[in-house]
Amino acid sequence: MKALGIDRYFKTILISEWEGMKNPEPELFKKALIELNVSPIESIFVGDHPENDVEAAQNIGMIGVWKKESQWDDIGADFIIDDLKEILLIVDIL
Numbered sequence: 001m002k003a004l005g006i007d008r009y010f011k012t013i014l015i016s017e018w019e020g021m022k023n024p025e026p027e028l029f030k031k032a033l034i035e036l037n038v039s040p041i042e043s044i045f046v047g048d049h050p051e052n053d054v055e056a057a058q059n060i061g062m063i064g065v066w067k068k069e070s071q072w073d074d075i076g077a078d079f080i081i082d083d084l085k086e087i088l089l090i091v092d093i094l
Contacts (some may be wrong), residue, residue, distance in 0.1 A: 024056030050075045
């Protein structure tokens with residue numbers, strides 16, 4: 001996040017390894033919600049893995065956004081994006 005220069009755009013950053021958890025453990029997602037003081041239905045999770053990211057987030061009630069990866073298709077995400085810039089369009093819709 002720091003190397004990309006995007007850490008400044010986030011209030012909370014949880015790295016699964018640092019937290020001692022791995023996706024798709026729901027506790028990791030729940031911890032993020034608690035730290036941000038938001039409910040799952042108010043939250044969007046963007047990931048590139050259909051099960052560990054998108055499905056895991058959806059399982060606790062979050063909106064699951066899949067950042068396309070060529071190795072998977074037919075993903076049951078709420079939204080599918082090619083570029084992270086598309087998140088702004090999703091936020092506008094919601």
